[in-house]
Amino acid sequence: MRFRHLPLLVLACVAGTASAQAPEDPAAIHQAILTLDTHLDSPANFDQPGWQITDRHDVAQDGTQVDLPRMIEGGLDGGFWVIYTAQGPNDARGYAVALAHALKRLHQIHDFVAANPQSFAIATRASDARRIAASGQRVVYLSMENSYPLGNDIANLDAFYQLGLRMAGPVHNGTNQLADSTNGEAVHGGLSELGRDWVREANRLGIIIDGSHAADSTFDQLLELSRAPIILSHSGPRALHDHPRNVDDARIKALAAKGGVIQINSLFLSPNKPRPTVDALRPRMKEADSLPPSERAALMRQWAEANVAEPPSDTDFDRYMQAIFHCIDLVGVDHVGIGADWDGGGGVIGLNQISQIPKITEALLARGLSREDVEKIWSGNVLRVMAEVERVAGK
Numbered sequence: 257m258r259f260r261h262l263p264l265l266v267l268a269c270v271a272g273t274a275s276a277q278a279p280e281d282p283a284a285i286h287q288a289i290l291t292l293d294t295h296l297d298s299p300a301n302f303d304q305p306g307w308q309i310t311d312r313h314d315v316a317q318d319g320t321q322v323d324l325p326r327m328i329e330g331g332l333d334g335g336f337w338v339i340y341t342a343q344g345p346n347d348a349r350g351y352a353v354a355l356a357h358a359l360k361r362l363h364q365i366h367d368f369v370a371a372n373p374q375s376f377a378i379a380t381r382a383s384d385a386r387r388i389a390a391s392g393q394r395v396v397y398l399s400m401e402n403s404y405p406l407g408n409d410i411a412n413l414d415a416f417y418q419l420g421l422r423m424a425g426p427v428h429n430g431t432n433q434l435a436d437s438t439n440g441e442a443v444h445g446g447l448s449e450l451g452r453d454w455v456r457e458a459n460r461l462g463i464i465i466d467g468s469h470a471a472d473s474t475f476d477q478l479l480e481l482s483r484a485p486i487i488l489s490h491s492g493p494r495a496l497h498d499h500p501r502n503v504d505d506a507r508i509k510a511l512a513a514k515g516g517v518i519q520i521n522s523l524f525l526s527p528n529k530p531r532p533t534v535d536a537l538r539p540r541m542k543e544a545d546s547l548p549p550s551e552r553a554a555l556m557r558q559w560a561e562a563n564v565a566e567p568p569s570d571t572d573f574d575r576y577m578q579a580i581f582h583c584i585d586l587v588g589v590d591h592v593g594i595g596a597d598w599d600g601g602g603g604v605i606g607l608n609q610i611s612q613i614p615k616i617t618e619a620l621l622a623r624g625l626s627r628e629d630v631e632k633i634w635s636g637n638v639l640r641v642m643a644e645v646e647r648v649a650g651k
């Protein structure tokens with residue numbers, strides 16, 4: 257019995273009152289299972305003056321995709337909240353600036369959780385997620401996109417671990433002191449010596465290693481060197497679109513063979529399209545935070561409208577699902593998950609804010625996957641990887 261063709265209002269009534277009698281209802285299943293996205297770039301929004309995660313926003317108004325009201329509506333229990341640092345110069349001053357930025361972001365994450373203890377909780381163990389979600393809070397794991405802020409001192413990884421970090425990737429856009437990036441120069445032929453130390457330290461501490469943004473050579477060495485399974489927190493299959501940020505089938509199989517999981521990104525699934533209005537606005541966006549509030553709000557609206565009018569590509573919801581199905585067909589349901597790069601440029605036509613993610617569950621069920629398999633994709637697989645990372649670290 258399926259309700260998805262009924263009007264939304266009816267669907268909501270059915271989900272709210274009759275879920276016990278209709279456990280096969282996709283909306284009810286989605287709300288019941290534990291759902292985590294492994295790459296929430298939303299902490300980048302914390303710099304916006306007046307922007308509160310507890311307020312409801314709209315992607316068409318301010319360009320943001322995740323907040324508490326939309327998480328509740330979309331049935332997202334939480335995920336890995338990202339400390340993202342843009343790549344800068346690989347020198348002492350660059351490292352110092354990057355470290356200050358990363359620490360600020362880390363504290364912003366702790367601060368929003370501390371300010372909303374009924375709604376959010378920091379998670380540090382694989383077993384925390386289900387307990388936190390069951391108590392009605394949203395799950396906040398900390399993740400680091402680009403380990404450039406660690407500088408030349410791998411001991412800094414321990415400091416971040418003590419402050420809650422449980423997932424980290426060595427690089428972002430541009431090769432750094434640790435590793436070659438997908439779109440940087442091939443300086444190290446993969447990992448540097450320091451990068452190899454970084455892998456050993458991540459394994460020792462119990463931090464999940466994230467190979468998204470790593471060059472193919474880096475990915476191969478991460479996989480070979482790590483004593484625990486690794487993750488691609490937001491990557492897609494190169495079989496759909498030949499882009500360096502995507503991963504070829506052989507590497508996805510190698511990842512799965514070592515127990516890892518690819519969390520499917522919504523970006524890079526089809527060729528980019530020209531975006532003249534968006535590109536023209538980019539220089540002004542860099543100064544947005546220094547504008548008076550009313551000018552800033554107007555600019556954000558303009559930016560949001562331009563992004564809707566000029567999507568980065570023709571990728572739509574069906575193509576996003578195609579990427580997920582491709583990986584399931586390739587390596588099975590135990591090695592695929594969701595990491596759509598929300599608030600980091602992600603979102604596709606028909607799936608553009610977190611309130612819309614029940615569509616993913618509906619499409620997975622329509623494909624014939626069981627509720628158990630759908631829950632593996634939404635959380636079970638990444639938590640299995642995390643538990644294994646903890647076991648390898650002896651924690």
Ligand SMILES: [Zn+2]
Nearest residue numbers: 401469490600
């Ligand atoms: Zn990214």
